[in-house]
Amino acid sequence: MREERTPFIRLAKRGSMDPRKIWLIRVSSIVIALILGFIPILLTGNNPIAAYGVIIDGSLSRPVYIRQTVKIAVPLLGCALAIAPCFKMRFWNIGGEGQITMGAVAATFFALNFAGTVPHVLLLIIMFLAAAIAGGIWAFIPAFFKAKWNTNETLFTLMMNYIAIGIVAWLQGGPWEGRKGSQLIPMFDDAARLPNVLGVHCGWILVLVLVVLMYFYMNKTKQGYEIAVIGDSANTARYAGMNVGWIIMRTMFISGAICGIVGFMTVSGANYTLYSGVANGVGFTSITVAWLSQLNSFAMIFISMMLAVLEKGANTLQTRMSVPASISDIITGILLFAMLSCEFFINYRMILRGKTKKEVEK
């Protein structure tokens, strides 16, 4: 009788696993995802192999396309780096979107008002610092409430996104509007634009430096260690005499500041103006980047480039094969789903009911 009550599938945490087997699972999950991706492409009446070819061709085949792809990857990588310490701490910062936006607002304020009077490099430094502080403060607010009153940071950071986006929407139609009724903020003066290096705004150098800095911060510093301890157990951290509230606030400020810098790079290097969609979903997509990279800074470079290839390739897919852009969103979704779920199978194993006896005997 008892055996009948056993669920059909049970899950058990795995012990260690052969690293080669782990990578086999990961690679095959990508292959399976790509094969599943055939279905939506077939539904549009196109050859899936050709479609994947167009995605690669449209994102990597020419210098211009590579630049465009890198331009998409830069904010993804920057924001993934920003949220990594929060996630390590098990503080769910899903407010990257809002922190990017507020950084962009602060940078835009100086771009619009001081472009004529402040020299180029100095203006860019001011915009950089202003964006970092604004993004940092935007992230600090939920961290403060979490530390003092243990509010739910997931909801809090999420709601802060909408406030930030609302502020920009108001600025667009109000004080910063260009031509009356146009809802458009004027394009930045050249003095407020990031210079290009190898055809892409120099933000790409900045994020690569951040990759190294973040790696050292997380792995080689006392603060990085504190973050790891809190992530494992906040009580252990308290017992060890750490000021958990303070560490949460400090880490969130750093996280928000990096997001703010991403916002600065986006308005000053890529968009040359501010609008309410400035974050463009990066704050959310970068969560996937961070997870898939298992919070490893260097792995984030490849994951963000992979997502950028898919996104840029999707545009070419639309123009060359008239495949709606939403189809490639579906493929991206399948790919991310497969890659995230394969991590699940690496950490857990499924036990079918029939096997139970054998397992027990063993």
Place this chain on the structure above:
Amino acid sequence: MRKLGLMLLALVLSCTMLFAGGAGETATTASADGTTTVKVGLICIGDENDQGYTYNFIRGRDEATQILAEEGINVEWMTIFNIGEDASCIDANIEAAEEGCQIIINNSYGFEPFMLEVVDDYPEIEFISCTNCASWNDGRDNTHNAFANIYEGRYIAGVVAGMKLQQMIDEGQITPEEAVIGYVGAYSFAEVISGFTSYFLGARSVCPSVTMKVMFVGSWSDATAESDAALALIDEGCVMISQHSDNTTPATAAQSRGVFHTGYNNDMTGIAPNASLIGTRIDWGIYFSQAIRAYVNGEEIPQDWCAGMGEGAVVMTPLNEAIAAPGTAEKVAEVEAALADGSLEVFDTSTFTVAGETLTHAYALDTDGDFTADSEEAVYDGAFHESEFQSAPYFTVQIDGIEWLNSAY
């Protein structure tokens, strides 16, 4: 290892590149049979499913293709849909340029500043921004603007609406004071203000007691908000709905409440047969075919193109005879003729007042980039001359008789 996996993936995918379609031709190609092929990009804010703004461009595209095919010019279109008025427009223009388009047309007002970020990298490609106005002042040879005198079509739609309202007054269905038009506008922006003012003046020319309420929705295309605004206007007592927004939902809202409607961009009598009287639209086929023909013949594409009903660039959609007031068709023909021969000015300053005064002065152009018009007097010979100094409308005056319910947008 992860790196290896990704490289493997990239390798597998690049093997498939052989099957991929290559980039397009970069020069106008004349084939043996005497036809010429030109590749044109069309970047759209929506897609044809809006049955309004973008659909109207697609109609223009197909019409131009047909006109030019008869002249031996093949147009290969690359149409990019659903681009926002944001940095994705920069990317779309780069994409079209890299894929070999020789002419790139941007269909929405807000695309122009982003388009201008790309034009200098591709001096051999001609860029066109429809409905915007930077080209005359941007010092570049490869940028162009185009618009049509849509205010003429709106004036006539207003006449049709006014005749219906007057019929309702004469038949005792409403009192003269209840002849209120509700107008769903996108933004409090010159193109919209010019449009609803001309519409109102058309209505008042045949129904003297008419007044109008305008509600802005803060978006060019938001089907739900447009419907909500129309319903709110009907709740405020409006018995006639018109619109300057991209969707057909104001028409269906009017139909559902038993009031009348006139449309924009498309014939909406099909989806609201008991409400929609007539519509007006720009026939972009006229401009597209002229611009592409000029390009193929090695001539200059007009720097700032503008044409009106006389040239066929603005057309009325079929009149819904079943519900229009008797005599409407004749009146429309009469007004069309008067507009064509210049005996009727839409913005005749003797037909409206601003804060009780006759309008005597308004500038047309902004020359210093501060977004306020500062030169070229638009008011002369007893009328405000719209779309004369640049194709994009510049009428921004709030006239008496039109109430703005919200001007935040």
